[in-house]
Amino acid sequence: MWIIAPLLCGLVFGAGLLISGMVQPTKVLGFLDVFGAWDPSLLVVMVAALAVSVPGFMLVDRSARPWLGGQFFRPGKSGIDLPLVTGAAMFGVGWGLVGLCPGPALESLATLSPAIIVFVVAMAAGMMAHDAWQQSRLAAQRSRELASAADG
Template identity: 50%
Template sequence: MRAFLALLSGAIFGFGLALSGMMNPSRVRGFLDLFGEWDPTLAFVMGGAMLVMALAWFVQARMAAPIAEAEFHLPGTRAIDRRLLGGAALFGIGWGLAGLCPGPAIASLGTAFRPALIFVAAMLAGMAVFALLDRKRA
């Protein structure tokens, strides 16, 4: 049941990414180009996502446990530190340069979109470098 729900959730998420244009790097760059030919489409996508997430948090607060798990696994901290700010900055820079972020890039692999393959390979390499550096730090 858990695997089926994960597959269903991923399929719905991927469909939403494709339908909304989030898998189209030129649309994403158009949204981020505030001083050029700005494309506000993704602002509506993000606003819709925020409404859905607000509803999800509302429902989650009233549930004792998730459907396919014994307990909820929620973030344990709300600290805004250097690591969070640095990660957010790197994410934003990568999103602006490539026009892709991890979810749409992985979904784009199914369309044989070569830039997505390059992006995902670079993302995995960056994650490996972070894991090595983080292990040395700890």
Template identity: 65%
Template sequence: MKSWLAYLAGLLFGAGLAWSGMADPHKVLGFLDVAGAWDPSLLLVMVGAVLVYAIGQRLVTRHARPWLDERFHLPANRRIDVRLLAGAALFGIGWGLGGYCPGPALAGVGLGNADLVWLLPALLLGWWLAGRVRRG
């Protein structure tokens, strides 16, 4: 049951990305082009997502436990450290260069964007390397 709900949530997320145009790297690059033809639509999507998350998180965590698990799995580390900043910088650089982050990239593959064939192995390599660095 949990797997099906996760699949449906991912499908809904991907459909939202496709519908909003956020699976198109030109939208992202247009948002990042603040000195040129700036496109604020990504900002509106981000604000909407933050609002939905903030409201949903408040409603869900009022319960003692989630519906389909024994406990909530919330981050324990609240420190801003070098690893967090380095990871955010690498993510931002990759996002700015390619116009994709993992969610829209996977949605783009689902939409048949053949240009993303190069990105998927790079994502997998990055996740693997992050696991190796974390274990240390």
């Protein structure tokens, strides 16, 4: 059951992306072009996502533990900070320039389009660069803490 639940969730999510047109960059860019030839049809997708997720989160908040897992994995931070705003801005700029976000980009790999492959490789490289940067920041912070502990 531990493998089947994520597989089914992924299949439903992928089918939703495909049916909604979110894997078509022209459709997404049309939605983002609010001052031009705006295509509001993806608004239906967003409303449907909220209609499903809000009751789901409300149900989860009442549960002591997940139905198919040992524990919940919730984010530790809930505030808005500079890394969150910066990441959201970078995501938005990338989405606006290309018309793809990570989920639809991965699903679009099935087309073997060179542009999609380049996008996914660049996205993966950006994720790896971020992880390396975070690790170097943590290592520097640990060495500063060790140095101050040794001094004090």
